[in-house]
Amino acid sequence: MAEGEKLIPINIEDEMKSAYIDYSMSVIVSRALPDVRDGLKPVHRRVLYGMHELGVRANSAHKKSARIVGEVLGKYHPHGDTSVYDTMVRMAQEWSLRYMLVDGQGNFGSVDGDSPAAMRYTEARMQKISEEMLADIDKETVDHKLNFDDTLQEPTVLPTRIPGLLVNGASGIAVGMATNMPPHNLTEVVNGTIAYIDNTDIEIDELMTHIKAPDFPTGGTIYGYDGVRDAFQTGRGRIVLRGKANIEEVNGRECIIVDEIPYQVNKADMIKKTADLVNEKKLEGISTIRDESDRKGMRIVYVLKRDAIPNIVLNKLYKYTALQSSFSVNNIALVNGRPQLLNLKDLIHYFVEHRHEVVVRRTQYELRKAEERAHILEGLIIASDNIDEVIKIIRASSNADEARNNLIKRFELSEIQARAIVEMRLRQLTGLEQDKLRSEYDEIIKTIADLKDILDKKDRRMNIIKEELEVIRDKYGDERRSVIEYAGGDLSIEDMIPNEKVVITISHAGYIKRTSLTEYKTQNRGGVGQKASTTRNEDFLEHLFVGTNHQYMLFFTQKGKCFWMRVYEIPEGTKTSKGRAIQNLINIEQDDKVMAFICTQDLKDEDYINKHYVIMATKKGQVKKTSLEQYSRPRTNGINAITIKEDDELLEAKLTTGESQVMLALKSGKAIRFEEAKTRPMGRNASGVRGIKLANDKDEVIGMIAVDDMESNILVVSENGYGKRSSLDDYRITNRGGKGVKTISITEKTGNLVSIKNVTDNDDLMIINKSGIAIRMAVEDLRVMGRATQGVKLINLKGKDSIAAVAKVRHDEDDVDVDETTENTDVSNDGTTVDNNDTENNNNE
Secondary structure, three states, X not given: XXXXXXXXXXXXXHHHHHHXXXXXXXXXXXXXXXXXXXXXXXXXXXXXXXXXXXXXXXXXXXXXXXXXXXXXXXXXXXXXXXXXXXXXXXXXXXXXXXXXXXXXXXXXXXXXXXXXXXXXXXXXXXXXXXXXXXXXXXXXXXXXXEOOOOOOEEEOOOOOOOOHHHHHOEEEXXXXXXXXXXXXXXXXXXXXXXXXXXXXXXXXXXXXXXXXOOOOOOOOEEEOOXXXXXXXXXXXXXXXXXXXXXXXXXXXXXXXXXEXXXXXXXXXXXXXXXXXXXXXXXXXXXXXXXXXXXXXXXXXXXXXXOOOOHHXXXXXXXXXXXXXXXXXXXXXXXXXXXXXXXXXXXXXXXXXXXXXXXXXXXXXXXXXXXXHXXXXXXXXXXXXXXXXXXXXXXXXXXXXXXXXXXXXXXXXXXXXXXHHHHXXXXXXXXXXXXXXXXXXXXXXXXXXXXXXXHHHOHHHHHHHHHHHHHHHHHHHOOOOOOEEEHHHXXXXXXXXXXXXXXXXXXXXXOEEEEEEHHHXXXXXXXXXXXXXXXXXXXXXXXXXXXXXXXXXXXXEEOOOEEEEEEHHHOOEOXXXXXXXXXXXXXXXXXXXOEEEEEEEOOOOOHHHHHHOEEEEEEOOOEEEEEEHHHHOOOOOOOEEOOOOOOOOOEEEEEEEOOOOEEEEEEOOOEEEEEEHHHOOEOOOOOOOEEOOOOOOOOOOEEEEEEEOOOOOEEEEEEXXXXXXXXXXXXXXXXXXXXXOEEOOOOOOOOOOEEEEEEEOOOEEEEEEEOOOEEEEEEHHHOOEOOOOOOOEEOOOOOOOOXXXXXXXXXXXXXXXXXXXXXXXXXXXXXXXXXXXXXXXXOOOO
């Protein structure tokens, strides 16, 4: 060991800890996380400042990228040249940044993941918007620090007029933490910031009326709003993004055309992986995929096979490929050098605070400069008032220093004033120049007063920030690119949607829609009805249901699964439109179909869900009761509602209070009535108990009702249009599991029983034929008759037409446009058969 040296033993564990903490703090603070004030990481800031210093502004010529990279490396950023160039490239890619900061010339890569040309081939300059980030940097608005070799000063933050962090977002992986912030629309962000300045106590929900959601450079659709709300409220959230797809017919073949893909998705990779799935038979229905993108825009064409249903294929593309991806928001940024998780209001608050500091420092700088100029002008005015004496003193002095000292003694001037007088040019002795001096002095005195007023009044400073933001908005603001589809999630947009009554219809092929109830008219008994729905060939309306927009819908399928949706999320259609395929709205299996619906109130209301039950019936006569609470936590892929035995299927589900009486009716015309209390509540996976004995193998249950109102009547309808209402008392209460009693006399003329309902005089009846004809009539027009009769003709059927569905509708005077005459509408009968199940609403009216 050399003389004078000594060894200090250090515990390796302690050394590792301290060294690793130093390293992690260095990465967090000066590499991976953006500053909350200007939204930039050190490398971005250095690139922009380097370009500013080089003079490659938006209005100057492009300069070689290598020149800019060299400038930044040599002066400010002592790391690899690729880190600087890659940063600069990303700032020039329109699919990476919502508002580009660099104007690139040459090959800067592509959305397919192609790498950019080397920096010796490309050129760049600043974008106009970048100059706004550096505006006033020379007015001592921000702190500067020494660069890596202590020879130059670099800014610690930019005095940006753009809310950079919100507008362009950021992503970075530090040590032990990461950030992933989405970009937003500049117009919306400025409006939100102005709203915050006007009211600093503004709630985040109110800010969200201005800043609706992130706005991605690649457009796409934000599917569902829950993740957006979480991100804005807490700083963390998962935003689901979908590409924009349309179904078009190209050369006689149905195609899915995608013209926007989710943010940060590599188009070429997405197409390749989709092709692999098609080849592996995991994705069916696609025959070829073509990428027809060009300089005019993106266009990916998925050509479908002839038998494919476009909506189902599109749904599978969303499910299995990057056409639907998610953006996990994690708003971590540096606040005063420390990483912090920030919500929407925090981000705006820190930006406004930064702008306020910039305005104060800029005003102080301008005030100092104005006062210095005013001081010089005062000296020049004194000199011009005594010009002869000043010339005499200067001529009598042997050198400039002596002249200055003599002037200071004679006129009590300062050193600065005396120097300005000595250096004054002869042309300033003209009368015009002297007037200019005085008017400049008057102007500068006004400016000083105004600047002092700004420094005294916070309101004025805030107004300046607002005005500058408005200029930015008018100059650079644009329309949203990403569309928000609220129906993808559960958004509280009740205020925007009127809580009106709607008719929900589902066709045999699984097309669903909601229509305002007011579109349907009331007709008298025996009418022919009016055209209710346009359906595809071989299709007809099978289910009809009435509810209100704000209610929750539970869908029960043949296989015993339950799905969940809000009524207003069902696509709206006219009375004659065919609706949307249900596969697009809920993740139902292809060989399954919806059999029953329940409309409930708020599923988050614990008191409500614990006091209500769902009672279900299957075709083979099984019944089961489960608490509604078991259905209050829905999952995207549905939940099991009942275990269905072999050769059976779920037929009906009803919402009850636990006090109802249950009636089941058979195709053969028998019905049973028993107390709901006879079936104990079971778990979701149970298969239930016997409700009614079937007469034979061919017999089956066609309907179930849950009766709350003991004054109500029982209405039954047969497939050939006969129906009648009988008193509830005609059906005696028995134990469940019996054979039941006759409810209607079944003959060849009447056809089998298709529907059973409990009705009152306040109800209307809606009947739909297989051919798509609908008729609405008042129940009060039907007299009460005995249960063993065959009833009266409710609707005139043409040819081999028969009844497909029956529903009851609440009879409201407001809803009804009574039409005394019948409308003759000729509709050809397609002769299709139907599994005669029907569904009605049960929302405890």
